[in-house]
Amino acid sequence: MAEHTLEKPEIEGAQTPTNVAVHLKKFARTRPFARAVVSPAGYDNHGRIAYSHLTFQQLDKESDCLAHGLNEVGITRGTRTILMVKPGIDFFVLTFALFKVGAVPVMVDPGMGIKRMVMCLNESRATAFIGIPKAHILLMFYAKYFKSLRIRVTVGRRWFWSGYTMDQLKLTPWEPFPMADTRADETAAILFTTGSTGPAKGVVYTHGIFNAQVRLIKSIFDIKPGEIDLPTFPLFALFDPTLGMTAIIPDMDPTRPAKANPEKIIEAITNQAVTNMFASPALLNRVGKYGKAHGIKLPTLNRIVSAGAPVAPADIEQFLTMLGEEAEIFTPYGATESMPSLYIGSKEILSETRKKSEQGYGNCVGLPADDTDVRIIKTTDTPIEKWDDSLVLKTGEIGEIVVRGDQVTKEYFRRPKADKLAKIADNGTIWHRMGDLGWMDIKGRVWFCGRKNHRVITETGTLYAVPCEAIFNNHPFVYRSALVGIGKPGKQIPVICIEINKEDRGTNKDSLFQELSDLAKSNEMTKGISTFLAHRAFPVDIRHNSKIFREQLSIWASKKLKIPHG
Numbered sequence: 001m002a003e004h005t006l007e008k009p010e011i012e013g014a015q016t017p018t019n020v021a022v023h024l025k026k027f028a029r030t031r032p033f034a035r036a037v038v039s040p041a042g043y044d045n046h047g048r049i050a051y052s053h054l055t056f057q058q059l060d061k062e063s064d065c066l067a068h069g070l071n072e073v074g075i076t077r078g079t080r081t082i083l084m085v086k087p088g089i090d091f092f093v094l095t096f097a098l099f100k101v102g103a104v105p106v107m108v109d110p111g112m113g114i115k116r117m118v119m120c121l122n123e124s125r126a127t128a129f130i131g132i133p134k135a136h137i138l139l140m141f142y143a144k145y146f147k148s149l150r151i152r153v154t155v156g157r158r159w160f161w162s163g164y165t166m167d168q169l170k171l172t173p174w175e176p177f178p179m180a181d182t183r184a185d186e187t188a189a190i191l192f193t194t195g196s197t198g199p200a201k202g203v204v205y206t207h208g209i210f211n212a213q214v215r216l217i218k219s220i221f222d223i224k225p226g227e228i229d230l231p232t233f234p235l236f237a238l239f240d241p242t243l244g245m246t247a248i249i250p251d252m253d254p255t256r257p258a259k260a261n262p263e264k265i266i267e268a269i270t271n272q273a274v275t276n277m278f279a280s281p282a283l284l285n286r287v288g289k290y291g292k293a294h295g296i297k298l299p300t301l302n303r304i305v306s307a308g309a310p311v312a313p314a315d316i317e318q319f320l321t322m323l324g325e326e327a328e329i330f331t332p333y334g335a336t337e338s339m340p341s342l343y344i345g346s347k348e349i350l351s352e353t354r355k356k357s358e359q360g361y362g363n364c365v366g367l368p369a370d371d372t373d374v375r376i377i378k379t380t381d382t383p384i385e386k387w388d389d390s391l392v393l394k395t396g397e398i399g400e401i402v403v404r405g406d407q408v409t410k411e412y413f414r415r416p417k418a419d420k421l422a423k424i425a426d427n428g429t430i431w432h433r434m435g436d437l438g439w440m441d442i443k444g445r446v447w448f449c450g451r452k453n454h455r456v457i458t459e460t461g462t463l464y465a466v467p468c469e470a471i472f473n474n475h476p477f478v479y480r481s482a483l484v485g486i487g488k489p490g491k492q493i494p495v496i497c498i499e500i501n502k503e504d505r506g507t508n509k510d511s512l513f514q515e516l517s518d519l520a521k522s523n524e525m526t527k528g529i530s531t532f533l534a535h536r537a538f539p540v541d542i543r544h545n546s547k548i549f550r551e552q553l554s555i556w557a558s559k560k561l562k563i564p565h566g
Contacts, residue, residue, distance in 0.1 A: 049267065065174055082131070109192065109194050203337050203413070211406040262289075284555075458485075458492050
């Protein structure tokens, strides 16, 4: 890949007017008649899919019209506004209108479940609510959690509840909206983490952070205006208009990518000549498996970005059977708090790092993104108030992954305890503790070894989830494995839970466990593991179907072995 330099503004600080909606304005001028967003609109009598779309100019004008209306009813600069709208044209219009007035959209992943979602939204203390009719019905059922709301807007038909409709607020004829002169350090949005590995927390995004992400995504992946994207995760779709890309909204439930219809995904790619796609590992596997089985080719698709959970090299290899020789699958590493931080491409994974991963070195997540500092520091479960270079470990030593850069968020929303555990102050800058463990090789690449709270501390040493599990995942009967610890840290008993391939579930478990025990003894890292348990189906996150809930497995294993959990 060619090297790129970031297009940073000459000055970007707390006093510089910075609004992420400026990027849309730019492309409304330079690419006014190009499609900005395309959404499925239904099927005709012959089963042919129809699409509706807005050009960059239309998206800019419609969001201007809506911004006037939002401003008039009191959704103005700083107004925290819960946004519960399905992916589509209205989602884009609303989000950019909110950015233009300087309001603060609050977004939660519906895939986390209704109760957890409601608790997150309650925590935001929002004063405005914009949602589809179903969202307003949900609001009524949980009204006691939303007493701070004073403005309600319905996207679609308003039934028996009060408030405005989106159509009422679209003031016409069009007049340019005077965009809020927000600052780089001013809150632009609150995005809640999924909570798949801990409590869901509201991450504070500023306009400066959004701008940094736009620059990084453009630079890392060499994205050019005019490309056509299929973003299967709604929040990633929002970057498309800021990059001059056309966003094709897929016909799928974004909260259930593992259940997506691969035919519809492939149809969108071929119908719209998609060049770029964001896909979770679960979707990558599902579409790749279907495409390989049916000999499908996708000649226009030359870049896939897969993130949200670890991506198996086998899934990468499978999907590549549909693509041209120059196409590549990238697996950037990051989190809601710091995205993207590192990245690596499929060519390097398949030719070099895959073999080492299978040998227990961890998963290589690549080199730091442009202008991003990444360090490996001593592992601790306590707060680190101030940065000190003595925290940094030597090359090859496993510790906590910490990152610093313009795209790294500085705080959680009203979570001072979480801030203390996750943030390290360093002379006006902030290091974010990823909550992950890993090591850095001599090339500066980081190798991911698992979550910090998934390490198992025995009397003889510490075991790390990803390296240990890789040894057992090499067995042909093993679909996936999970390392858990039983007992108190320092005296934990390591247990490997095994999910057997569906077609191999009739195998003799005693024989299988003996073979796994032999595998354990053959590796210095796993030689202390002698306890194995078969689990029919691991508890995993709803969205990615690959983040294993090891905490639940640990409790299950302790009951199975009749040993106190600790």
